[in-house]
Amino acid sequence: MASPIKSLTVKKFPSLLGGRQKKFNSAPATVPSGTDSSRELAKALHPDYQYLTVAAVKERAPDCKSFTLVPDPEKGTKGLAFFGAGKYLTVFETIDGMQVTRAYSISSSPADSLEGKYELTVKEVGGGLVSNYILKNWTVGTSVKVSAPAGNFEYQPLRDAKTVIGLAGGSGITPFVSMANAIADGDEDFNLILLYGSRDEANILFRDELDAIANKCEKFKVVHVLSDASDLPDGMEKGFITSDLIRKYAPADGDYSIFICGPQQMYDFLDKELKSLGKERKFIRRETFGEIHNPKQFADYPADVPETVNITVTIQDFTATVTGSTSDTVMQILEKQGIAVPSRCRSGECGFCHSHLISGNVYIPKSLDYRRMADIPYSCIHPCCTFPLSDLVVNIPAAK
Ligand code: FES
Structure with missing residues (x-):
């Protein structure tokens, strides 16, 4: 199905104004009856809640699973809200009498939402109440309540450079998987060079999917950076994501944005590393969702x-x-x-x-x-x- 977003073009807007003015002038001064299509569209794009069902579960690592979520029409959700790659869904759960929420980046492509599918990927965290509950309790058929897609971790052509260096750690890979898919689908138009840090090969999430996208799409490249590996496979890097490593893969003219998503320790480490790149603040974006403890x-x-x-x-x-x-x-x-x-x-x-x-x-x-x-x-x-x-x-x- 063609994306409705593709049919929207800013160039058309000026030519719409005259037609709108004519309709406005000729409209009766009474409240229109019937359905207001713009309100319907707004509601479809920004529902307060979406009621979904788990349709499939995929184990990505011993401590990480992906859940395919589809609409639950019996609870009133007939289609899914479209989203920009990089957005998250907030999951609402009741655990031991507590009503809690957690935000998870959507790991599937925006195009999948038009086919009635979201994918959320959840990794176990030490003491992580909601993540651990989901990993233990969500199975095929589980009912799930989520928000509309939200967040600001997405590519903006007016603000961001044409090339983005993505820095991901652990389950922070999820928004980048969605972006890579969106680029391959033609829904996003930028170059993504992804430096993905994992402990070792066994902990790389979405490895096959990322390689498959990189093989078919020249605008996407992934480099795995392993901190603990003893045998380093060809094409991978050892250690941590440093400013030197970013320089090695970034465009030589320095014209690039940096997007970061990963655990807090990664942000702390990168804060020092990125200073030496001398980038303006607007060219460094970080995903911020996630709770602070202590x-x-x-x-x-x-x-x-x-x-x-x-x-x-x-x-x-x-x-x-x-x-x-x-x-x-x-x-x-x-x-x-x-x-x-x-x-x-x-x-x-x-x-x-x-x-x-x-x-x-x-x-x-x-x-x-x-x-x-x-x-x-x-x-x-x-x-x-x-x-x-x-x-x-x-x-x-x-x-x-
Ligand atoms: S939940 Fe977003 S600002 Fe508090």
Whole structure:
């Protein structure tokens, strides 16, 4: 099926204006009856929720599985929302009475969504409540509730260079698999040179798929970088992704963007490495979804913080006071008490959990503080990346 996105072209817009004006002038001054097609389209592209079923499960490594998800028409989802490669879905689950959410990048191609399929790939994480629950419990036939595709980790031709150096670590490969497929399908037009870090060959995810795309599409190249391998296969690199390695594969004229997706340690390591490349900030993009635990890892975290605090929360006409650990975010504390907070990215970026701090002191890691300037004087916070330092009173908007 041809992508409807391909049929949209900016050049057509000026010629549409005259026709729209004529229709507007000749329209009756009464409320139109029937279906509003633009609203229908908006709803199809941005549904509040999508109700899906697991149609297939594929083991990618002993600790990693891919799940093919298809619409569940009985629950009201007849088709899937289209997306740009690099977007994520937020999964809603109830685990031991807690309503929790987690964001996972879509690893399938955008074209697959038009055929009624998404693929999410989930890897086990130490202490990872939702990932470990999914790996254990999702089987063919499991019902799944997810958000519309969301996120900003996607190629923008007006902002990004024509060549992207993708830096992936572990399960951070997933958005790049979607991008590589989109390039091969002709839905995206840029060159992707992917440096993919894994411990050893056994831990490379999507190896066959990536090789197959690279063989048929000259705009995509993948280089595996193995940190622990003793025998290094031809064409692979040993060690970590460094600035020297990026220079080795990047275009000689230096005209490229860098996209990064991987574990926190990789970001910390790359922060130092990338400085020597002297790239403008807009040419370095990183996927931000993922939770932060243990605020003590940040150098500017204050001393003498109590172990536990009380949080009084109001959500519309519901009010409760709960006690939680200062090692948890405000969102984690509330969820552990069965209080659901609206959320999508869980890393400060999407603004979906935007709330009002009425009183108390909090710590927000600088690297996750995506609040707008106007939020700060009005004590607005994102509970997903805000740690309490004292007793708090918080007002949270209700989920839709
Ligand atoms: S869930 Fe995205 S900012 Fe909090």
